[in-house]
Amino acid sequence: MDESLTTAPFAIRPFAIRVEGVSKRYQLGGRVESNPTLRDRVVELARQLRRGGRRTEPELLWALAGVDFEIKPGEVVGIIGRNGAGKSTLLKVLSRITAPTAGRIEILGRVGSLLEVGTGFHPELSGRENIFLNGSILGMTRREISRKFDEIVAFAELERFIDTPVKRYSSGMYIRLAFAVAAHLEPEILLIDEVLAVGDAAFQKKCLGKMGEISRHGRTILFVSHNTAAMLNLCQRGILIERGRVAADGPIEPVIQQYLRGLRVATPWDLRQCREREGRGRVRFTRVSFEDEQGQPVEQGVSGRPLVIALDYEAEDGQPLPNCRASVAFYDGLGQTLFNCSSELVIRDPLDLPPRGTLRCLIPQLPLSQNHYVLTLFLEVNREVEDWILNGIELDVVDGDFYGTGRLYPDGWRGKGVLVPHQWSISGQD
Amino acid sequence: MNQPSTAKHPTPAIPRIVIEPARGWKPLELHDLWRYRELFFFLIWRDVKVRYKQTALGVVWAVLQPLGNMLIFAVLFGRLARLPSDGIPYPLFAFAGLLPWTFFANALGSAAGSLVGSTHLITKVYFPRMIIPTAAVLAGLVDLLISLLVMGGLMAWYGVRPGGSIALLPVLLLLTIVVALGVGMWLAALHVKYRDVRYVIPFLTQFWMFATPVIYPASLVPEQFRLFYFLNPLSGLIEAWRVVLLGGVNGGRLNWEALGSAAIVAVLLLVYAAYDFRRMERHFADLV
Numbered sequence: 001m002d003e004s005l006t007t008a009p010f011a012i013r014p015f016a017i018r019v020e021g022v023s024k025r026y027q028l029g030g031r032v033e034s035n036p037t038l039r040d041r042v043v044e045l046a047r048q049l050r051r052g053g054r055r056t057e058p059e060l061l062w063a064l065a066g067v068d069f070e071i072k073p074g075e076v077v078g079i080i081g082r083n084g085a086g087k088s089t090l091l092k093v094l095s096r097i098t099a100p101t102a103g104r105i106e107i108l109g110r111v112g113s114l115l116e117v118g119t120g121f122h123p124e125l126s127g128r129e130n131i132f133l134n135g136s137i138l139g140m141t142r143r144e145i146s147r148k149f150d151e152i153v154a155f156a157e158l159e160r161f162i163d164t165p166v167k168r169y170s171s172g173m174y175i176r177l178a179f180a181v182a183a184h185l186e187p188e189i190l191l192i193d194e195v196l197a198v199g200d201a202a203f204q205k206k207c208l209g210k211m212g213e214i215s216r217h218g219r220t221i222l223f224v225s226h227n228t229a230a231m232l233n234l235c236q237r238g239i240l241i242e243r244g245r246v247a248a249d250g251p252i253e254p255v256i257q258q259y260l261r262g263l264r265v266a267t268p269w270d271l272r273q274c275r276e277r278e279g280r281g282r283v284r285f286t287r288v289s290f291e292d293e294q295g296q297p298v299e300q301g302v303s304g305r306p307l308v309i310a311l312d313y314e315a316e317d318g319q320p321l322p323n324c325r326a327s328v329a330f331y332d333g334l335g336q337t338l339f340n341c342s343s344e345l346v347i348r349d350p351l352d353l354p355p356r357g358t359l360r361c362l363i364p365q366l367p368l369s370q371n372h373y374v375l376t377l378f379l380e381v382n383r384e385v386e387d388w389i390l391n392g393i394e395l396d397v398v399d400g401d402f403y404g405t406g407r408l409y410p411d412g413w414r415g416k417g418v419l420v421p422h423q424w425s426i427s428g429q430d
Numbered sequence: 431m432n433q434p435s436t437a438k439h440p441t442p443a444i445p446r447i448v449i450e451p452a453r454g455w456k457p458l459e460l461h462d463l464w465r466y467r468e469l470f471f472f473l474i475w476r477d478v479k480v481r482y483k484q485t486a487l488g489v490v491w492a493v494l495q496p497l498g499n500m501l502i503f504a505v506l507f508g509r510l511a512r513l514p515s516d517g518i519p520y521p522l523f524a525f526a527g528l529l530p531w532t533f534f535a536n537a538l539g540s541a542a543g544s545l546v547g548s549t550h551l552i553t554k555v556y557f558p559r560m561i562i563p564t565a566a567v568l569a570g571l572v573d574l575l576i577s578l579l580v581m582g583g584l585m586a587w588y589g590v591r592p593g594g595s596i597a598l599l600p601v602l603l604l605l606t607i608v609v610a611l612g613v614g615m616w617l618a619a620l621h622v623k624y625r626d627v628r629y630v631i632p633f634l635t636q637f638w639m640f641a642t643p644v645i646y647p648a649s650l651v652p653e654q655f656r657l658f659y660f661l662n663p664l665s666g667l668i669e670a671w672r673v674v675l676l677g678g679v680n681g682g683r684l685n686w687e688a689l690g691s692a693a694i695v696a697v698l699l700l701v702y703a704a705y706d707f708r709r710m711e712r713h714f715a716d717l718v
Contacts, residue, residue: 096556099712105449116554122476124483136472137555
C-alpha cells in the first residue's frame with residue numbers, strides 16, 4: 001500500500017478518517033490461502049503444463065466490498081456487524097496491517113490501533129519489561145512510557161508483582177496489565193477491536209471509564225465490538241457492516257436496533273443452523289422453545305405469568321457433562337441487560353448433565369412489560385464455555401396482570417427495565 | 431468535546447496518512463524506520479534478554495559455538511588434513527575466520543525465520559516490517575562482542591598482536607552486517623511465501639561456508655577461479671577480518687580489490703533486498 005506520511009497545514013482538520021470505495025479481496029483455495037512450498041509450486045506448474053496452460057480460477061472472497069464513510073475529529077463511532085461481516089478486516093486496513101485491494105483512505109492525525117491486548121508480551125520478561133516492550137510496539141516513545149509507568153501499574157493494580165516474569169501471572173493479571181498499557185496510548189485517533197470483552201466486571205467497568213475519559217478529551221475513536229450496551233454508552237454514531245458493505249450509518253440507537261433485528265435466528269426455534277455463536281462447541285443448543293407452566297408450548301411471554309424456556313442440547317461426543325452451568329440472559333430491544341437466570345444461582349450442588357436432554361428454566365412470574373426482548377443463551381461445562389448464543393433469540397411479551405391489580409406499566413415505561421413486586425404503606429401522622 | 435484552539439498559536443502540523451493499493455515497487459521510506467527506531471532497540475533487547483534468561487548456558491553458548499567449531503576444525507583440518515594457514519597457527523587462523531562467520535551464519539538463520547516467527551506482531555500492529563529481520567541480525571552483535579573477547583584471549587596466548595589495520599574493524603563489521611542483512615531480509619520475505627525455505631537455510635549456510643575462506647586460506651584457490659571466488663562478498667570480507675585481527679602476521683596484507691568488490695556487492699545486495707522487501711511487505715499480514 002502506498003502511504004505518504006506528510007504534514008498537512010490544516011488549522012482545523014476537515015475530517016479525521018475518510019474512506020472511499022475500499023475493498024479487500026482474499027483468494028481462497030488458490031496460491032495465497034495455503035502456504036505452498038517450493039515443491040508445491042513445481043508440482044502445480046507441471047500440472048498446468050499438462051492441462052495445456054489453463055490456470056484454475058481461485059475462489060475470491062471479498063471481505064470488504066466498497067466501504068465509504070467519513071469520520072470527523074472527535075467523533076466516537078461504533079462499528080457493528082456479525083462475525084465475518086468485515087469489521088475486523090476494516091480495522092486492519094485502517095491500521096495499515098493489510099493493504100486494500102481497491103479504494104482510498106485518508107487519515108489526518110496520529111493513529112493508535114488496539115487490535116489485541118498484550119501484543120508482543122513475552123512470558124519470560126517481567127511486567128515492567130513488558131510494559132516498555134508492549135508500549136513501544138504500540139507506538140509510544142520510551143520517555144512517554146516512563147512518564148506514565150506509575151499510572152499504568154496503578155491502573156492494572158499490579159504494584160506488588162510488577163517485577164515478576166509474566167509467565168507467573170494469572171490470566172486476569174495478564175489482561176489487566178495488557179489493557180493498562182493500551183489504555184494509556186494517546187493518539188489522536190484510536191481504533192479498538194473488541195478488546196473490551198476481557199477481564200471481570202469490575203475491570204471492564206474501569207476500562208469503559210477510561211475509554212469515556214479518552215473520548216471526552218476530544219479524541220476520535222472507532223470502536224468495534226459486540227457489546228452493544230458499551231457502545232450505547234460511549235458512541236454517538238454507529239456504522240453497521242454487513243457482508244463487507246456499510247448497511248447503516250447514523251445515530252447509534254437505530255443502528256444497533258437494525259443490527260439486533262438482523263441477528264434474530266431465521267427459524268426461531270431450530271438452533272442447529274445458527275452460526276452466531278461462541279464457545280468451544282463440543283456441546284450445542286439444538287432447539288429453544290417457550291412453554292407455560294403446564295408444558296404447553298407458547299409463542300409469547302405474558303407479564304406476571306410463568307414462563308418456561310426449554311433448551312434442547314446435545315453433546316457431540318455423547319459423553320455425560322460434569323459441573324455444568326446454563327444461563328438465559330434477557331435484554332431489551334436496545335441490547336441493554338435486564339436480568340440473568342443462571343443455574344448455579346438456584347442449584348446448590350454441581351450440575352451434572354447427560355449428553356442429550358432438555359434444560360428447562362422456569363420463571364414463575366415473568367417480570368417484563370409488553371415489548372420485544374432478546375435472549376442470550378449460555379452453556380458452560382466444567383468451566384469451559386461450550387455454547388454461547390448472543391442476542392440470537394427473540395421473545396415477545398404481552399401485557400398481563402403482574403401486580404394482581406389489573407394495572408400495567410405506564411406507556412412511557414413499556415419495555416424498559418423489569419417489573420419488580422413491591423408494596424406501599426403509610427404511617428399515620430397525627 | 432473540546433474544539434482545538436486556532437487563531438493565536440500556530441497549530442502543529444498534523445501527520446497525514448494516505449492508504450491506497452499500490453502496484454509494483456514502493457519507496458523505501460527510511461524516515462518511517464527512523465520514527466520507529468526505539469522499537470529496534472526494544473526488540474533487540476528482548477531477543478538478547480530472553481535468550482540469556484532461558485538458557486542455562488546463556489553467555490557460555492556465545493563462546494562455545496565458535497570455540498567448539500575451532501577445536502573440531504583445528505584437529506580435523508589443522509592436524510589431520512594439514513591445511514596450510516598462511517603461516518599462522520591453525521587454531522588462531524580458524525578462529526579468526528569463524529568469528530565473523532558465526533555471526534553471519536546465525537544472523538542469517540535468525541533473520542530468515544524472523545517474520546514467520548513474529549506472526550502475532552505482524553497481524554496485529556503496524557510498524558515498518560523491515561525492523562524485524564534487522565533486529566534479528568543486530569541481536570547477534572552481543573555474541574560477536576563476547577567472541578571478540580575470547581579472540582583477544584587466544585591472541586594473547588599465541589603472543590600475536592593486532593597492527594594498525596585494526597582500525598578497519600568497525601568498517602568490516604558494518605560490511606558483514608550489510609551482507610547478513612541483505613541476504614537475511616531477502617530470505618525472510620521469501621520464507622513468508624514459501625515455508626520450505628526453512629529447510630534450505632542449513633544447506634545454504636553449509637555450502638557457503640565452504641565457498642568462503644573461513645577454515646582455509648584464499649591462497650588455496652587456483653588463480654583462474656579467483657575472480658568467481660571473490661564474487662562471494664564474504665570471501666573478501668573474511669580474509670580482511672583475518673588480516674585485520676591478526677595484524678598482518680606473516681606478511682598477510684589486505685587484499686583491497688577483494689575488499690572493494692565485496693563492499694560493492696554487499697551494498698547492491700542490500701539495496702535490492704530492501705526494495706524487494708518493501709514490495710512484498712504489503713502481503714505479509716495476509717500470508718503469514
